[in-house]
Amino acid sequence: MTLAERIIGIAKERNISFAELGRIAGIERTTISMITTGKSEGGNPTIKRLVEAFGDEFEQYYQYATCKQCGEVFLPASGNQATCSKKCSKKNATEISVRWSKSHSTRTVSGLTDSQRFGWGPKVKKPAVSIPEYNSVAREEYGSYGQRGAAERVAQSGTMRESMGLV
Numbered sequence: 001m002t003l004a005e006r007i008i009g010i011a012k013e014r015n016i017s018f019a020e021l022g023r024i025a026g027i028e029r030t031t032i033s034m035i036t037t038g039k040s041e042g043g044n045p046t047i048k049r050l051v052e053a054f055g056d057e058f059e060q061y062y063q064y065a066t067c068k069q070c071g072e073v074f075l076p077a078s079g080n081q082a083t084c085s086k087k088c089s090k091k092n093a094t095e096i097s098v099r100w101s102k103s104h105s106t107r108t109v110s111g112l113t114d115s116q117r118f119g120w121g122p123k124v125k126k127p128a129v130s131i132p133e134y135n136s137v138a139r140e141e142y143g144s145y146g147q148r149g150a151a152e153r154v155a156q157s158g159t160m161r162e163s164m165g166l167v
């Protein structure tokens with residue numbers, strides 16, 4: 001039996017409208033109608049409210065997920081929860097940041113990648129130059145944004161690097 005069928009069944013058994021059923025469980029009317037018309041499967045927060053209001057028979061509709069890190073099956077609080085625990089979530093975030101810094105390591109100035117220089121990468125603890133510093137030096141030296149853009153290209157090969165003390 002689908003969740004939609006079960007909700008329709010409950011409304012019939014108790015002789016209540018969907019609006020009333022929503023009020024009892026604390027679920028938006030629109031959410032109920034999305035489910036009963038087959039437009040939504042209902043997320044775990046909604047299922048939890050149905051379990052609390054109408055009993056364990058609604059537990060079968062929980063949507064379980066597999067943790068991206070440890071592979072354990074778990075009950076996500078929301079649809080976009082990728083990991084089962086704080087520990088796995090931290091591990092996942094670290095992996096994403098390492099992947100990110102690897103994929104952004106092609107542009108190099110002064111021997112360091114942008115991610116290392118600005119402190120995005122895992123290896124450098126303190127950034128050599130902060131973004132506001134970088135901007136203020138660029139503004140002082142080159143005035144407008146456009147001029148700065150042109151200057152940045154020049155900087156790849158020398159003068160601006162020196163001006164920022166990166167050599």
Ligand SMILES: [Zn+2]
Pocket residue numbers: 067068069070071072083084085088
């Ligand atoms: Zn996990």
